Amino acid sequence: MKHLLLTACLLGTNVSAQSAMTGPEFDAYTQGKTLFFAADGQQYGVEEYLPDNRVRWSFMDGQCKEGLWYEQANQICFVYxxxxxxxxxxxxxxxxxxxxxxxxxxxxxxLYEVQASSEEMICLGPEVGV
Structure with a gap:
């Protein structure tokens, strides 16, 4: 995993010189995938990309948030x-x-993608007290 983080950090150093992905490009790349992200060389979170612009996000703690994404002003925006x-x-x-x-x-x-999977995310159920 450390090798993947280093590679991702090195690949992401020139992001400002590239064109941002459009909504259709983002959808084509992410649809049906679960992507793991890092920031500053540390694991950051995981997001599952579902049909109809739906997403499921977690900071890798088992707690998941449901949301939607949409394109606005050349950016991809998420509401959870x-x-x-x-x-x-x-x-x-x-x-x-x-x-x-x-x-x-x-x-x-x-954030940099460090791993992609076609597996569903694992989300813990709601906390139940005694």
Whole structure:
């Protein structure tokens, strides 16, 4: 996994020189996949891309959020069940996978795909107390 993280970081260094993916390009690449992402060399999260622009996100803690994505102003925006405020990203495709630049603030966060799978995500059920 460390080798994948290093490779992903190196491949993502020139994202600003590339054209951002369009909604149809993003959909064609992600549809039916579960993608694992890293940021700053550390595991960040996993997202499952479902039919009809639906997604399921987790910070890899077993807790999942359902959401939708849509294209707006050359960005891919996500709205999840726990927030009405969209999170918008610019996605870039390279031979090593996709990278995403968070566009909603100036922290410059970049996520890099480190693994792709056709397996469904594992989500824990709701917490039940005694």
């Amino acid at each position: 069940e726990d927030s009405v405020r969209p999170q918008c990203w610019s996605f870039y495709l390279s031979p090593g996978g996709i990278s995403a630049v968070f566009e909603d603030n100036s922290d410059g966060r970049v």
